[in-house]
Amino acid sequence: MLELRHLSRHFGGVKAVDELELEVRQGEILGLIGPNGSGKSTTVNLITGVYKPTAGSLHFKGQEISGLAAHQRTELGIARTFQNIRLFGHLTVWQNLWAARVVRQGGWVGFRERWLSGARAAREQAEELLVFGDLAHKRDLLAGNLAFGEQRRLELIRAAASGAELLLLDEPAAGMNAEEIHDLDQRIRLLRQQGRTILLIEHHMELVMEVCDRIAVLNFGRKIAEGTPAQVQQNAQVRAAYLGTDEIDQSKPSPEAPHHA
């Protein structure tokens, strides 16, 4: 569904992302992990169009999207959440969804929404998402006044409301307690059941190992491993990257985790 080909982004001399090859397959939950500063967030910013790549290209559903603006990528079906929650704080819960929904709904003035039949379906879909995010009873509250967990849920359903087929979740479990993380786990699975593909960037290993079908591991802007959670857990290079062991020669690819599985 999404392919990153030789994708690089350099900031001066720093290779934040370097020659990254990654494929997100239709319908999967792919985890993207790595130590701090390994290039995860830069990768998300490259996919969503916040940064332009220094080299390489991005392809979504067969179409090259490297040159598209951020909102155009959302229109094509890629949406994201943010590591530090970014809601429209002075808009209501419903308006937050509405702002994202507008893309799919006949543009600005809303003729299509008002006069054509597809519109009601869109509104109903947004209503369903409100229920899904457990926020239906708070629809008229200002987003900025919601509790932390509720804000995270709103951000998640706002991304889904844009009609995205691919959701990039940038550390959605940050700051959550065990119960909330369990809740998030369930929601991510449900989103996939609804036919969405998910790229999960996360530090919380239990969640990643639990929910992901496959995991890719970044270190120093490069992919050092890719495979099922079990494969990745066994991978010596991954252990080295996380535990800081430097006995292992990092230049050799590890046998347990083939690069292009």
Place this chain on the structure above:
Amino acid sequence: MDFYLGLAQVIGIHTLLGLSAWCVLHTGQVSIAQGGFFAIGAYVAGMLTSMAGWPLAPALAVGALAAGAVAVAVGFPALRVKGLMLVVATTAFAEIVRLFFFNFKWRVQTAEGLIGPDASLGFGGIRYFPSHAWSTLDVNLLIWALVGATLVVLAWLDRSRVGTLWRAVGEDELAAQSAGINLTAAKVSAFGIGGCIAGLAGGVFAHYATHIEHNNFGILLATFAIAYPIIGGLSSLAGTLLAVIFVQGVLLEGLRFIGDWRSLLFGALIVAVMLVRPSGLLQRSLGLGLGRRA
């Protein structure tokens, strides 16, 4: 009575000017260019009635559209800069407009003599109101009808998806983009609509002033324009109107006896509002006025 009618004219015109800045501020942009758009509307509408002999309504409409078109043209490059840099860029634009009219000379022979902008001497003889026997009351009715119509249109816009989009962009540009909102369209439309409203206000101003000159359109005018919605609060349109009444009616006219110290009070007022009510006089929690959302 005449004093109050004259004051009501000023309040009406400044309300339109404040509303034009309100549109742009909604998308999180601070524009000092509103005085420039006001000037363009004033000169274009004034030239159409006095030099080309047009009726008032089409002249005002063309003046507003011309200002709006220039605003859209300014909006595109202005997209590339934010915050302070946008303030600097729009200030420069406002000065360009003012200096253009400082140098612009184009006079034609009409039945009433040689009429037209005369560079630094200004543009006199915009005598549509006197020659059509409009009283000050008539002019007031026209101004307040326009203010009312603008308020209704903006209240409707604010409740429609356009308002939601503008606010979303004003809240967080990055999040808005990620939600699929086209930043260019949102910002340029706000500039364009704001420009039209400023141009309309300028057109009416030119006609009741009958003589306009570059000095009318300096930075002070633009400062007033953005001060109103900031003092009144962005969450409600009525706040802008109240702020104009307060600044023009109470502060500038009511305190005339203290002389030029009034200008100082204006600055102090903005500082005080920022300290005491950072979201403006009419905050959401007060729940007053137009444009408030459920």
